[in-house]
Amino acid sequence: MSAPILSLRGVETRIGRYHILHGVEFDVPEGGLTMLLGRNGAGKTTTLRTIMGLWRASAGEIRFAGRDITRMSTPEIAMLGIAYVPESMAIFADLTVRENLVLAARQGPPERKRLEWIFARFSALERFWHLPAGHLSGGQKQMLAVARAIVEPRRLLLVDEPTKGLAPAIVANMIEAFRELKDGATSLLVVEQNFAFARRLGNGVAVMDDGRVAHTGDMAQFAADDALQQHLLGLGMDAHQ
Amino acid sequence: MKRDFIPLLLVPGIIIAALPLVGSSESWATLTLAGLAMGLMIFVMASGLTLTFGLMDVLNFGHGAFIAIGAFVTASVMAGLAPWLKADSLWLNLAAIGPAMLAAMAVSGGLGLAFERAIVRPVYGQHLKQILVTTGGLIVAEQLIKVVWGPDQITLARPTALRGAFLLGEIAIEKYRIFAVVIGLAVFAALSVTLNRTRIGLLIRAGVENGEMVEALGYRIRRLFVGVFAVGSALAGLGGAMWGIYQETVTATIGAQVAVLVFIVIIIGGLGSVGGCFIGALLVGLTANYVGFLAPKVALGSNILLMAIILLWRPQGLYPVARR
Numbered sequence: 001m002s003a004p005i006l007s008l009r010g011v012e013t014r015i016g017r018y019h020i021l022h023g024v025e026f027d028v029p030e031g032g033l034t035m036l037l038g039r040n041g042a043g044k045t046t047t048l049r050t051i052m053g054l055w056r057a058s059a060g061e062i063r064f065a066g067r068d069i070t071r072m073s074t075p076e077i078a079m080l081g082i083a084y085v086p087e088s089m090a091i092f093a094d095l096t097v098r099e100n101l102v103l104a105a106r107q108g109p110p111e112r113k114r115l116e117w118i119f120a121r122f123s124a125l126e127r128f129w130h131l132p133a134g135h136l137s138g139g140q141k142q143m144l145a146v147a148r149a150i151v152e153p154r155r156l157l158l159v160d161e162p163t164k165g166l167a168p169a170i171v172a173n174m175i176e177a178f179r180e181l182k183d184g185a186t187s188l189l190v191v192e193q194n195f196a197f198a199r200r201l202g203n204g205v206a207v208m209d210d211g212r213v214a215h216t217g218d219m220a221q222f223a224a225d226d227a228l229q230q231h232l233l234g235l236g237m238d239a240h241q
Numbered sequence: 242m243k244r245d246f247i248p249l250l251l252v253p254g255i256i257i258a259a260l261p262l263v264g265s266s267e268s269w270a271t272l273t274l275a276g277l278a279m280g281l282m283i284f285v286m287a288s289g290l291t292l293t294f295g296l297m298d299v300l301n302f303g304h305g306a307f308i309a310i311g312a313f314v315t316a317s318v319m320a321g322l323a324p325w326l327k328a329d330s331l332w333l334n335l336a337a338i339g340p341a342m343l344a345a346m347a348v349s350g351g352l353g354l355a356f357e358r359a360i361v362r363p364v365y366g367q368h369l370k371q372i373l374v375t376t377g378g379l380i381v382a383e384q385l386i387k388v389v390w391g392p393d394q395i396t397l398a399r400p401t402a403l404r405g406a407f408l409l410g411e412i413a414i415e416k417y418r419i420f421a422v423v424i425g426l427a428v429f430a431a432l433s434v435t436l437n438r439t440r441i442g443l444l445i446r447a448g449v450e451n452g453e454m455v456e457a458l459g460y461r462i463r464r465l466f467v468g469v470f471a472v473g474s475a476l477a478g479l480g481g482a483m484w485g486i487y488q489e490t491v492t493a494t495i496g497a498q499v500a501v502l503v504f505i506v507i508i509i510g511g512l513g514s515v516g517g518c519f520i521g522a523l524l525v526g527l528t529a530n531y532v533g534f535l536a537p538k539v540a541l542g543s544n545i546l547l548m549a550i551i552l553l554w555r556p557q558g559l560y561p562v563a564r565r
Contacts, residue, residue: 052457054453054456054457073456073461074453074456074457075456075459075460075461075462078456078457078458078459079459084457086454086457090451090453090454090457092446092447092450092451092454093450094446094450094562095443095446095447095450099443099447102440102443103440103443103444103447103455103458104458106458106459148458
């Protein structure tokens with residue numbers, strides 16, 4: 001396993017009176033695709049938001065590419081090369097598809113070659129290039145949210161439930177896109193509820209339960225261990241279809 | 242592309258509907274121009290406030306302070322350039338009124354920066370405290386105006402070239418109202434171009450919709466907000482200058498008085514929407530003038546009634562920003 005690009009040690013997060021994360025610890029290897037799994041309310045989204053600096057860790061340490069980012073502001077963290085796709089997608093509905101992507105490209109106008117690569121996987125974005133993003137369907141909005149995160153090369157991609165409500169054909173395109181990103185220079189940490197998707201995509205896994213990481217390891221081994229899945233995720237065999 | 246044109250039709254709709262009610266076409270034309278001029282002056286004052294609310298959820302009840310400061314600075318500069326204002330040359334008049342308005346914008350913008358740093362920044366995200374401290378800031382600013390300029394109202398004479406009216410047949414068109422319309426439309430055009438054709442405008446529009454996501458893309462929304470706050474304060478200063486010259490007198494409470502209309506306008510338009518603010522301002526200006534002519538006794542409440550009707554129809558305002 002290569003050296004971690006992201007590492008969390010003893011991360012605690014409190015939101016108001018609620019103590020959500022209780023000492024979260026796991027690594028995302030450089031060039032790896034780690035799936036963050038867990039039941040609803042396990043703390044997966046909070047973990048991503050804490051890494052991104054959107055909620056502040058009250059204890060512990062988060063290191064990215066060897067740098068301590070625990071106390072950095074969200075823009076500083078993003079400027080280090082971390083992109084975030086939230087579960088809500090958070091596309092800018094009043095801006096056109098083009099404007100959403102132009103804004104996400106910090107180095108200047110998006111490169112034509114990169115756009116063509118995105119359009120080859122998410123063709124609807126090219127078709128609706130000048131349409132306000134609020135007029136897109138749910139699946140198209142998800143495509144835009146992912147495209148916004150990858151419009152320029154990033155070192156680490158944090159993606160929260162990318163397949164939620166998507167048609168199978170779009171899910172296949174998304175898997176292809178994530179795999180190609182991984183084969184490039186991008187590492188990924190993906191939160192996912194759909195285990196069939198997760199096992200096809202990930203090569204590493206971290207499973208959360210009640211604000212802690214209950215298991216980390218290789219995805220192939222985890223996918224082969226039905227008892228462990230049942231114990232940690234409450235999955236039956238139908239989840240493997 | 243689907244666009245919501247219905248609110249745009251309200252302005253011509255209200256103008257056409259007023260014609261049979263007013264009766265005389267000359268009075269109707271005069272009232273319409275007066276309403277448009279008043280609306281555009283309110284728009285200039287309100288445009289910055291709607292953006293600052295949209296970007297950072299900041300309820301700035303002290304916005305009237307920038308309006309008042311703008312009016313007083315204009316009065317001082319114009320007093321110093323009185324000979325040019327009294328001259329029969331349009332160019333000399335403009336050479337006096339131009340620097341006066343620029344000075345109003347500069348002082349109000351600078352005050353806005355200090356106001357944001359000292360009063361607004363400590364209470365980000367706390368609406369009740371924002372209302373209390375910004376209202377306190379307004380009261381302090383009014384008292385400081387009395388200390389600097391004295392407690393009495395100041396007369397602000399219009400430049401010679403902007404006094405009186407043109408006559409188009411039987412229709413009297415006040416020159417200053419034409420001037421106010423031109424300035425108001427120029428500000429609207431400049432804001433529209435900035436918001437729709439520049440990267441900074443793109444950031445502002447995105448930030449109004451979802452500031453957290455703009456930060457996650459690597460942009461510092463607070464810096465953007467400080468810039469917008471300063472520009473909004475400068476525009477309030479310009480609006481205060483225009484309003485002061487329009488009223489021909491300025492008092493320390495001029496900002497607080499007009500701030501009521503400013504808040505009505507941004508609520509009608511949809512908090513955070515410059516386009517909605519523009520339509521809302523024109524509706525408020527036209528309604529105030531038509532109702533003031535037709536039923537003077539209800540004129541004071543006419544804009545509240547207008548706001549209530551629009552909110553019953555569209556509870557988030559005419560052009561709600563997507564997030565809200």
